[in-house]
Amino acid sequence: MKPTKVIIDCDPGHDDAIALLMAHRMPEVDLIGVTTVCGNAPLERTTANCLRIMELLGATGVPVAAGCVTPLGRPLVLGTADGPSGLDGSPYLPEPTMELQKEHGVDFLARLLREAEEPVVLVPTGPLTNIGMLLLKYPDVRAKIARIVLMGGAFYRRDEYITPTEFNIFCDPEAAAIVVESGLDITMVGLDVTMKVLVEEPQFEAIGAIGTDLSKIVLDWLRYYEKLHRGQMGVGGALHDPLALAVAIDPTLIETRNAFVQIDRTGTHTFGATVADYWNLEGQPDNVKVASKVDADRFFEMLYTSLR
Numbered sequence: 001m002k003p004t005k006v007i008i009d010c011d012p013g014h015d016d017a018i019a020l021l022m023a024h025r026m027p028e029v030d031l032i033g034v035t036t037v038c039g040n041a042p043l044e045r046t047t048a049n050c051l052r053i054m055e056l057l058g059a060t061g062v063p064v065a066a067g068c069v070t071p072l073g074r075p076l077v078l079g080t081a082d083g084p085s086g087l088d089g090s091p092y093l094p095e096p097t098m099e100l101q102k103e104h105g106v107d108f109l110a111r112l113l114r115e116a117e118e119p120v121v122l123v124p125t126g127p128l129t130n131i132g133m134l135l136l137k138y139p140d141v142r143a144k145i146a147r148i149v150l151m152g153g154a155f156y157r158r159d160e161y162i163t164p165t166e167f168n169i170f171c172d173p174e175a176a177a178i179v180v181e182s183g184l185d186i187t188m189v190g191l192d193v194t195m196k197v198l199v200e201e202p203q204f205e206a207i208g209a210i211g212t213d214l215s216k217i218v219l220d221w222l223r224y225y226e227k228l229h230r231g232q233m234g235v236g237g238a239l240h241d242p243l244a245l246a247v248a249i250d251p252t253l254i255e256t257r258n259a260f261v262q263i264d265r266t267g268t269h270t271f272g273a274t275v276a277d278y279w280n281l282e283g284q285p286d287n288v289k290v291a292s293k294v295d296a297d298r299f300f301e302m303l304y305t306s307l308r
């Protein structure tokens with residue numbers, strides 16, 4: 001089977017780092033480019049982290065371009081899940097020697113899509129600023145976007161770990177609105193499923209047993225990430241972004257419900273929330289496939305395989 005052409009737009013970020021790792025290591029994926037965005041840390045940090053991660057992976061042949069430095073319509077509110085550097089607790093990663101593309105990430109995305117022989121799968125794992133700007137500035141590239149599988153949103157309030165908003169959408173709701181209103185094939189992999197793929201002791205043991213250099217570094221990242229998450233939410237480290245990448249390759253990992261989704265941009269306590277109209281009360285066509293269930297065991301097997 002031919003590998004799927006993928007572009008990841010990310011804000012590394014411990015979980016973004018593992019999404020990049022899986023994309024690079026999985027034979028089913030042809031990672032043709034990476035763009036960075038502000039979010040977990042300021043742009044120059046997420047970009048520096050991205051180059052370090054790509055170099056660590058030996059993925060220096062994959063071009064990386066830096067995108068937007070702030071959200072489209074509001075100041076940057078930093079994520080808190082990765083420490084000030086965006087990759088705290090990781091073993092010291094040497095200064096990258098890998099060159100950053102000269103183009104702005106949005107122009108780079110447009111060029112890559114225009115040059116691609118067939119439509120490409122976009123996997124945004126940070127705020128949607130670059131993707132929103134891409135759709136505004138280069139509407140022609142829509143034809144070269146096969147589908148968007150993004151990490152973002154929170155829809156079902158089944159348990160106390162699902163907050164009213166999810167960071168990637170909250171950070172740039174204007175960009176998220178452009179994306180969900182685009183009419184493109186969009187799958188939202190939100191907290192409803194990503195909070196079901198948590199790294200805790202059993203996963204640490206499984207990764208520890210792999211014993212490769214890569215698995216040892218990932219274990220370092222995840223031990224720090226889990227500690228931060230446990231301090232904030234009392235649960236293990238959720239592998240938000242790696243799940244979005246895995247779903248882009250194997251959509252059977254999740255169950256989805258089609259819905260008309262809107263982004264709350266005026267709420268006081270729900271500002272940035274993703275609101276799904278499952279009963280079609282608004283009489284609008286469905287615009288998003290919302291992830292509702294996940295096969296966590298199969299996802300972790302995919303992660304472990306990529307580490308071996």
Ligand code: RIB
Pocket residue numbers: 011013014015016039040079081125126127151166167168240241
């Ligand atoms: O809410 C989870 C998202 O926010 C993930 O993409 C994580 O990397 C952080 O950016």
Ligand code: CA
Pocket residue numbers: 010011012013015016040125126241
């Ligand atoms: Ca992210």
